[in-house]
Amino acid sequence: MADIEYRLEQKRDLKTALPGPKSQELAARREKAVAAGVASSVPVYADELDGGIIKDADGNQLIDLGSGIAVTSVGATAPKVVEKVREAVGKFTHTCFMVTPYEGYVEVAEKIASLTPGAFDKRAALFNSGSEAVENAVKIARVHTKRNAIVVFDHAYHGRTNLTLAMTSKVMPYKQGFGPFANEVYRVPMSYPFRDPEGMTGEEAAKRALTLMEKQVGVENVAAIVIEPIQGEGGFIVPAPGFLPALSQWCKDNGAVFVADEVQAGVARTGKWFSSEYEGVEPDLVTFAKGIAGGMPLSGVVGRAELVNVVHGGGLGGTYGGNPVACAAALGAIETIEDWNLADRALEIEKIIKQELGSLAESSPIVGELRGRGAMMALEFVKPRSKEPNADAAQQIAAKCLEQGVVILTCGTFGNNVRLLPPLVIDFDLLREGLRIFAKAIEAAGA
Known part of the structure; x- marks a missing residue:
């Protein structure tokens, strides 16, 4: 596996509550300039990205488990790119x-x-x-x-x-x-x-x-x-x-x-x-x-x-x-x-996701299924002990993760899935930290 070097420290670091003051200022400017139909799922404004980190306008460093919807697979500042x-x-x-x-x-x-x-x-x-x-x-x-x-x-x-x-x-x-x-x-x-x-x-x-x-x-x-x-x-x-x-x-x-x-x-x-x-x-x-x-x-x-x-x-x-x-x-x-064998790294990411979430997916009353391949995995949330879609749980969990500095995305026809799309270059320790925060949010929502 390739030894990947990063420009930003691969560390979650929250200096303010989210969104911070500068992100709030940008949101106010946005409201006066950007069409309302252009929505954003996360209310923080990005300043720098590298590896698995999103650094926002307030200097907060968040764990990126979305990759700009599967776009920045090689990272947002891959040296060769x-x-x-x-x-x-x-x-x-x-x-x-x-x-x-x-x-x-x-x-x-x-x-x-x-x-x-x-x-x-x-x-x-x-x-x-x-x-x-x-x-x-x-x-x-x-x-x-x-x-x-x-x-x-x-x-x-x-x-x-x-x-x-x-x-x-x-x-x-x-x-x-x-x-x-x-x-x-x-x-x-x-x-x-x-x-x-x-x-x-x-x-x-x-x-x-x-x-x-x-x-x-x-x-x-x-x-x-x-x-x-x-x-x-x-x-x-x-x-x-x-x-x-x-x-x-x-x-x-x-x-x-x-x-x-x-x-x-x-x-x-x-x-x-x-x-x-x-x-x-x-x-x-x-x-x-x-x-x-x-x-x-x-x-x-x-x-x-x-x-x-x-x-x-x-x-x-x-x-x-x-x-x-x-x-x-x-x-x-x-x-x-x-060069970095990122297809193999995607399979390693899948293993880590299953290690960190597999038992919870089996035991939680609100998790219907953990599925996907490689670094394209999702959990489908349901009403306890049923297959009825539970979009509220997915939204609640995503919001809880954001509070803790982890960016995840929801999806699904019923809005009841959380998808995991980390950059293929994400540091594995950082990935595990993000998944453990995600797991705690699932446990809280299912309690």
């Missing part, structure tokens, strides 16, 4: 790849094609956000198949654009009031082992979804099945073994495109470069974003060359897509993940 960004920004900040191309874009495309599942010939296109990547995967699938229907799943989250909102399951806060949404998007049941009938296999869950799809959409109309191999905002739902392979095989058998949305679960977060690898699935298209560029805005879609290349020249792109500085950051992040 910073070095490559500085070098790139000193040469040029923008040319637009569609006007004057540059090597960084090509190098990222080459690298990502080598890292995604499947030994077949691939092509990639780069964009800015996960939503853009998903939209472009849909465009590619529709052109390739000459079909329109897109099949998605309960609890899915695919983005905030009009099309990806149609693909997203949860209404609040994402969809409320923003319709009408794009049509030809159809939703079927997800494999959700904690809430499915007891004993339901992945193959049986797939048959349930595919039968509904065939009857309500029609085989000949399906352009693509789009799925998160591990659902993110929906609650870190890991489908039962066999579910993903069955969907992928159905696409192969019926001329549809299988799209793995790896925006949150990809880029070493789960202990493999892409979470599809856990079941040997080789998606036709993979979307990626978040952890790929160390915090810089970059996303993309990569997949089978004969599929991607069917789109006419000029049909894919965007003014800022594959920005040269973001591409440089991505190359630095990929190098960091490889």
Whole structure:
């Protein structure tokens, strides 16, 4: 395991109550300048980040178990990312790849094609956000198949654009009031082992979804099945073994495109470069974003060359897509993940989370399940000795953790999950400290 050096002391240190005076001053300024619809889950204002530490405007140091929603996997100031960004920004900040191309874009495309599942010939296109990547995967699938229907799943989250909102399951806060949404998007049941009938296999869950799809959409109309191999905002739902392979095989058998949305679960977060690898699935298209560029805005879609290349020249792109500085950051992040073996570190993080929380997950009356892979783990909270969602407990626990200087994030269709997304470079002692504070908050909420 790599010996990681940190710029900030990896120590929780609270100098004020949270939020502190400077954060409160910034909040007052924000209220007069920032749209009310842009919400923040934590009321402290960041000043510096490094490793597993968020240092706020008041000098408080908090333990980061969120990574900016799985973005700063290599840390927010990874040396190789910073070095490559500085070098790139000193040469040029923008040319637009569609006007004057540059090597960084090509190098990222080459690298990502080598890292995604499947030994077949691939092509990639780069964009800015996960939503853009998903939209472009849909465009590619529709052109390739000459079909329109897109099949998605309960609890899915695919983005905030009009099309990806149609693909997203949860209404609040994402969809409320923003319709009408794009049509030809159809939703079927997800494999959700904690809430499915007891004993339901992945193959049986797939048959349930595919039968509904065939009857309500029609085989000949399906352009693509789009799925998160591990659902993110929906609650870190890991489908039962066999579910993903069955969907992928159905696409192969019926001329549809299988799209793995790896925006949150990809880029070493789960202990493999892409979470599809856990079941040997080789998606036709993979979307990626978040952890790929160390915090810089970059996303993309990569997949089978004969599929991607069917789109006419000029049909894919965007003014800022594959920005040269973001591409440089991505190359630095990929190098960091490889040099520091961060995929293996993600598996060590999973072991630590299970060591610190496993027995509590078994014994607490309000913990329904501890689940996930690698450094993408979550606890689902329920009403005592039931499976009824308990969003109040999740919110109470998150607030208690923040009081103690630990940043955690909630998620889930029912708002009853707490997700753990620490930076892959987090100091393990610091991680254990944060998890023990989290555990005490769970015990207090379940008492």
